[in-house]
Amino acid sequence: MLGYHALMADSVKGDIFGYLLGRGRDDKKLPVIHLTMVAACKNHHGSGVGPALMKDVFETVAAAADHIGACCLYLEAACEGLISYYEDWGFKRVSSKRLAMYMPIATVRDALTPADNDDFLDAASDEVA
Ligand SMILES: CC(C)(COP(=O)(O)OP(=O)(O)OC[C@H]1O[C@@H](n2cnc3c(N)ncnc32)[C@H](O)[C@@H]1OP(=O)(O)O)[C@@H](O)C(=O)NCCC(=O)NCCS
Known part of the structure; x- marks a missing residue:
């Protein structure tokens, strides 16, 4: 194994996030996808595993966000x-x-748009392929 990430459906206090996300202040909890861990094997740090993991995080989040x-x-x-x-x-x-x-x-979705991700996402996948 080169590394892993963990995502979970979670919620955060609505007041500050409502404000930050332009939804107005809201006392209710807001649903989020929580990236609880991303970790690359120690001897693979800096070799492209981290970026590949982050690309997978973004793809998973983009696919799941609407359902959640x-x-x-x-x-x-x-x-x-x-x-x-x-x-x-x-x-x-x-x-x-x-x-x-x-x-x-x-x-997250913008980061997956080909025109925007040339610098890191595609290169990241190639490096660990
Ligand atoms: C986070 C992680 C996946 C990134 O892997 P990567 O993309 O291959 O990148 P690197 O390990 O080369 O680190 C990227 C940068 O983050 C910095 N960094 C990584 N872990 C760090 C830490 N614990 N404290 C401070 N800086 C840290 C590195 O110094 C590096 O900075 P640089 O590019 O200026 O040298 C990898 O560092 C890792 O597995 N870390 C251990 C687990 C962890 O701490 N996960 C984050 C939990 S929030």
Whole structure:
């Protein structure tokens, strides 16, 4: 095994996400897809496994989001050092004091659009093929 990721249907407090996603403040919980883990085998770090895993995350989320009614892809970075890694993928931080990050479903789909993903997604698949 080169690596794995784990996704689950989850919900987050609606107030801050409602605001961030332009839905207005909402006290109710909002459905999200939670990326609970992405991990590459230690001796394969930096070799394209991470990007291939992220491409699979985006494809899975794009396919499942409408069924779940999810408004965003959500994660909690394991440490401050990983924030910029996820920002490079297009995730945004919920607030500077928290490690929670999100990506609207439309952004996930944009990342899978061929014109937009030449730099990382296609190359990522080729590298680990
Ligand atoms: C996250 C992961 C899949 C990325 O794999 P990858 O795409 O092959 O990328 P790399 O491992 O080369 O790391 C990418 C960048 O993230 C940084 N990074 C990775 N893990 C980090 C950590 N725990 N703390 C700080 N920075 C980290 C690397 O330094 C690297 O930065 P650089 O490009 O400036 O050198 C891989 O680092 C991993 O499996 N990490 C262990 C599990 C983990 O922490 N998962 C995230 C849980 S939120």
